[in-house]
Amino acid sequence: MAEYLGWEDYLTIGIYFVLVIGVGLWSTCRSNKGSAHGYFLAGKNMHWIPVGASIFASNIGAPMFIGIAGSAAASGIAVIIYEWIAVYFLVLLGWIFVPVYTSCGAFTTPGYLRKRYGGKRIRIYSSIFALIGFVLFNISIEIYSGGVFLKQLLGWNMYLCVVIILFVTAVYTIVGGLTSVIYTDTLQTVVLISGSIVLFVLSYSEVGGWDGLQDKYMKAAANETLINATLYGCGLPREDSFTILRSPLTGDIPWTGSIFGLSTLGLYVWCHDQLIVQRCLAAKSISHAKAGSLLGACLKILPFFLYLIPGMVSRILYPEEVACADPETCSRVCGNPAGCSNMAYPLMVLRFLPSGLRGLMLAALIAALMSSMTSILNSASSIVTLDIWCVARKRASEMELMIVGRITVLVLVATSILWLPILEKVQGGMFWFYMQSIRSYLIPPWCILFMLGVFWKRTTEAGGFWGLILSLVVGIVRMVLDFTFTSPLCGSGKPDERPSVIANVDFLHFAIILAVFTTICMVVISLQTEPRPGRKLRRVTWWTRHDKQLPDPDTDEEEEEESQNEPRERGRMIDSNQIEEETIGDNTFGIQLPESEATANRCKTVCMKWICGTTGENANQSAWEAEDIRKQQEKDQSLDENPFWRRVLNISAVIIIITTTVLIAYFN
Numbered sequence: 001m002a003e004y005l006g007w008e009d010y011l012t013i014g015i016y017f018v019l020v021i022g023v024g025l026w027s028t029c030r031s032n033k034g035s036a037h038g039y040f041l042a043g044k045n046m047h048w049i050p051v052g053a054s055i056f057a058s059n060i061g062a063p064m065f066i067g068i069a070g071s072a073a074a075s076g077i078a079v080i081i082y083e084w085i086a087v088y089f090l091v092l093l094g095w096i097f098v099p100v101y102t103s104c105g106a107f108t109t110p111g112y113l114r115k116r117y118g119g120k121r122i123r124i125y126s127s128i129f130a131l132i133g134f135v136l137f138n139i140s141i142e143i144y145s146g147g148v149f150l151k152q153l154l155g156w157n158m159y160l161c162v163v164i165i166l167f168v169t170a171v172y173t174i175v176g177g178l179t180s181v182i183y184t185d186t187l188q189t190v191v192l193i194s195g196s197i198v199l200f201v202l203s204y205s206e207v208g209g210w211d212g213l214q215d216k217y218m219k220a221a222a223n224e225t226l227i228n229a230t231l232y233g234c235g236l237p238r239e240d241s242f243t244i245l246r247s248p249l250t251g252d253i254p255w256t257g258s259i260f261g262l263s264t265l266g267l268y269v270w271c272h273d274q275l276i277v278q279r280c281l282a283a284k285s286i287s288h289a290k291a292g293s294l295l296g297a298c299l300k301i302l303p304f305f306l307y308l309i310p311g312m313v314s315r316i317l318y319p320e321e322v323a324c325a326d327p328e329t330c331s332r333v334c335g336n337p338a339g340c341s342n343m344a345y346p347l348m349v350l351r352f353l354p355s356g357l358r359g360l361m362l363a364a365l366i367a368a369l370m371s372s373m374t375s376i377l378n379s380a381s382s383i384v385t386l387d388i389w390c391v392a393r394k395r396a397s398e399m400e401l402m403i404v405g406r407i408t409v410l411v412l413v414a415t416s417i418l419w420l421p422i423l424e425k426v427q428g429g430m431f432w433f434y435m436q437s438i439r440s441y442l443i444p445p446w447c448i449l450f451m452l453g454v455f456w457k458r459t460t461e462a463g464g465f466w467g468l469i470l471s472l473v474v475g476i477v478r479m480v481l482d483f484t485f486t487s488p489l490c491g492s493g494k495p496d497e498r499p500s501v502i503a504n505v506d507f508l509h510f511a512i513i514l515a516v517f518t519t520i521c522m523v524v525i526s527l528q529t530e531p532r533p534g535r536k537l538r539r540v541t542w543w544t545r546h547d548k549q550l551p552d553p554d555t556d557e558e559e560e561e562e563s564q565n566e567p568r569e570r571g572r573m574i575d576s577n578q579i580e581e582e583t584i585g586d587n588t589f590g591i592q593l594p595e596s597e598a599t600a601n602r603c604k605t606v607c608m609k610w611i612c613g614t615t616g617e618n619a620n621q622s623a624w625e626a627e628d629i630r631k632q633q634e635k636d637q638s639l640d641e642n643p644f645w646r647r648v649l650n651i652s653a654v655i656i657i658i659t660t661t662v663l664i665a666y667f668n
Helices: 007-028 036-044 048-059 062-075 077-103 109-117 121-154 156-207 209-217 223-225 255-272 274-281 285-299 303-317 327-334 341-352 356-391 398-418 420-426 432-442 444-455 461-484 507-527 555-565 576-585 593-610 627-636 643-666
Strands: none
Touching: 007 156, 007 356, 048 156, 048 274, 048 285, 062 077, 062 303, 062 341, 077 109, 077 255, 077 274, 077 285, 077 303, 077 398, 077 444, 077 643, 109 121, 109 274, 109 356, 109 444, 109 461, 121 356, 121 398, 121 444, 121 461, 156 209, 156 303, 156 341, 156 356, 156 398, 209 303, 255 274, 255 432, 255 444, 255 507, 274 285, 274 356, 303 341, 327 341, 341 356, 356 398, 432 444, 432 461, 432 507, 444 461, 444 507, 461 507
């Protein structure tokens, strides 16, 4: 379908790539880049606007274009509850969870679990789980959905499209760290919103506004669906297409599941997942973190207009493809017998937009894909470096941490490319529900772990760990059954022979069951085990966040401190500048090098520092030993707020909550 693109489109795409790379490289020249503190948390010096924009861009990836638009084309507006309910959780993030994370000085969410529960089991388990989740779910979903879009738009091989984007993404993620990610996310948010608004306005006008959309959507069906009686009710729009809160028995998104089950998924994604939390932890103060989460909450209102309505319009304009219901027809149209609703947004871009604007929307798609990928890669490298590597290498130097973080990005990129053949086979007609069902089998236990950790001081490490293990077994059993017993294809005439636990229990309802089961396990086991001493709970719960003292260290932490106090080398401590001077001036045997060789060595040293991301002052020191880092930590853990701005933020939070509630009620 590349014939739909003109030279204006390719010019727009080229300008966009140059602009993003320029912003990414410019951000690498900013301060606070040359340490683990600066690389993984942007020096905790971010303004609320880039924080909020990055929260939005990190979540609004290619799956939103493909998933929300496709689900809206297939079943109506109910899917928007996934976006609007995020408003409530983002307010909770800024007002409840970030103050706890900040007060205890956590760099990552697994790091918080380490401080809250003690021991190493939960921290390492959560780090490994997050890393596997990044590879299997976040990265794979982004790659697949982005590949679908780019293949439709450019007609190129999907491997080529993804490899190019991953390469550009990895370059400025590796070089610039979180600072680069947040600044490029801000640029990409502008591109995303601008391009999507253009398509929304044109498509909304095309169908005659809201009344025209309602009337025409309810009549939009493929001709074969209307003619073939065996397909009746299968390819037709749902009667509740324009209702958000649907029947708990017959609704595809039951209101009980969307309110209670989705809460467990939403709480983890928005309040506990490293991908989102890391943005707020990079804010320069608690007020900026709150304002950034509020900006992200406001932007979450927009997907209703940016993706959902164009997806519904696509069904109206192209019903033979988007609304196909016959498995043979769907296989011929898009290669997927389960349905072709995933094509809804790409078809709108290809056929509806004029030349030039198509390029802008392709740039918006690339922006969505790249912003999510950069966030995933940076968060994953943070977890591997700070929560896995530092456990094994307690005295790792700054240079070592930086190198490990960058190698992690490269490994994840390579793994992502290797996953492409598998992802091409594991696809569904409604991609969005596939994503959410997988999460509902694995995420609720982690949500409960964080909730009990923050609000119930009696929760123990043993209760949390074994509760996770037992719940993981239950979730995996359900997931295996779900993939083993698949529902019959629409119009196939085959009976539904799935077990009742699969056929009659929606995945959102299962999320509720799993959350209750996890809570019972963690509470019972915690009550049967020794409670954590109060002196070790300072600043790690909601009730103790304002404590003046830091929590007492555990035994293994004390051993770590003792090992750090030992000499790092048998000789005296040598800083990197001194090493550089000695290396340049003399060789190992004390022979003076020629000036040309000294100059060459100096160039090599400078290049090595730039590649590794270290500034040189503390390259051989641990991030936890440097005096400037200790001073910075005191500032980072402060919860002080200006009284005026605190009132302004509180009022703004109430307004956005009321606005979202009114919107949900209006469209019900």
